[in-house]
Amino acid sequence: MICPHCQRDLKRKERSDYRCYYCRRQFALEPKEGDIVMHDVRVRKLADKLSDGGRLRYTLPQLWYAAARGRLRDPVDTAGVIGCTVVGLSVFVQLPIAVISSFDWGLILSAVLIMVGVWIVTYLVLKFALVPWCKRNGKVPMPEELEKFRSRVRRWEVVYREPPPRMADETNLVVPEIAEPRVAIVVPDRAVLACLAASGVPGEHEAALVGSLAHVPPGVPVIVLHDASPQGIRLACEARAAFGARTVTPGLRPNAVMGQEKAIKLRERRPTGAEMRSLRDLRPGLTEDELTWLGNGWYTPLASVPPAKLLAALTRAITRATSGPGAETATAERVGFLTWPGA
Structure with missing residues (x-):
């Protein structure tokens, strides 16, 4: 991430304890902590967009949605995860058989045919059943719960002594x-x-x-x-x-x-x-x-x-x-x- 103070590009080890290794100043948000990537520079950019260059006010839920735009999970991803898991398990189960029976070409051929069969069946199930089902029914929630996001953004006030620029408090x-x-x-x-x-x-x-x-x-x-x-x-x-x-x-x-x-x-x-x-x-x-x-x-x-x-x-x-x-x-x-x- 970029240090909001000295603009240095910081590796994870160079920003421990919310502090820049080079300028020693604190920052508010660590991008690796939440499911929505947030850091101080990004908050300022989003605040400028949401406030239309400082003309308007916005609220934390509006910042939450803006930060998640373009980062929502595709419901079909679930099908991909299931397919990769099945294929991975087939390799995990069949590969030892092939290794143990390295001198038995019949067993090796059987193991390979079983793996290929599993892959083909998995592909057909994914394409014609699981992917369509996920498209119709797969959940697409926000990547991070609002209250967790809110607790992260509260650090902004701890570090900078004020909310993010132009943000209004909808809870009050x-x-x-x-x-x-x-x-x-x-x-x-x-x-x-x-x-x-x-x-x-x-x-x-x-x-x-x-x-x-x-x-x-x-x-x-x-x-x-x-x-x-x-x-x-x-x-x-x-x-x-x-x-x-x-x-x-x-x-x-x-x-x-x-x-x-x-x-x-x-x-x-x-x-x-x-x-x-x-x-x-x-x-x-x-x-x-x-x-x-x-x-x-x-x-x-x-x-x-x-x-x-x-x-x-x-x-x-x-x-x-x-x-x-x-x-x-x-x-x-x-x-x-x-x-x-x-x-």
Whole structure:
């Protein structure tokens, strides 16, 4: 890793006890300690991107997702591990037979044929059974649990006496109250709610930031930000049912992330049959590709969207919600709901 102070490239033995061998100054993060590679220089680069050059604030869960982008496990990797294990065991079992019977060409040939047979069967099982099963069912969690990641990042405050640049504390959330809001923004994700509050959204847009539909103030346009998940899509539908035409839902729709290589796409469990039937009954509905994606257990959390893109989409939604039934609004309504411009 690179020393954040003297910029020397440090080997593991040159950075013991969180201290640079050359300049003797402490650093906060050791990249070999966690499942997500993190060091001080990378934190600063991610902080600059998340804050859009210091303009916005972000939260630790948003840093967590940004640090894991491009580093999620491929579900097919499980099949590869199983296949390598089987092939390795076959060699381990058969090789001693070949060595012990080095003068018995019949036994040697039998051992070789058995190994080749095992390899062929393993390949066929992997290709036609295990790999397809893993693609449909293999879990894709975050590489490292949030609380473990949080405990590592806490060392930053120990070393530098402050949080990473521009990071807001979502565990100590304070949302400014707006006496007469002109719009309500519903954000069930606490990390995103804290990001918007710390970035000045309530004051800039005279917006009431709330965590649920139950806390929406009366008589104002309602904007719902949500995950690309069955729960998020239902929330958008519930908002439309409750608040009607004054609802705008610029949250994540599955087709906004399905083909995005850099998007955080996770899978923990597949929805039940009842859950999928309820998704099919939603109006306006999802495409078959979106239903298949959700049915296979995929979802994308709202907190994984970079704050700059989040704010850009939110600003457009506020403009649409407060501008009245103009031509732009009518066109947007015809296109559909749960779109995420620019994501």
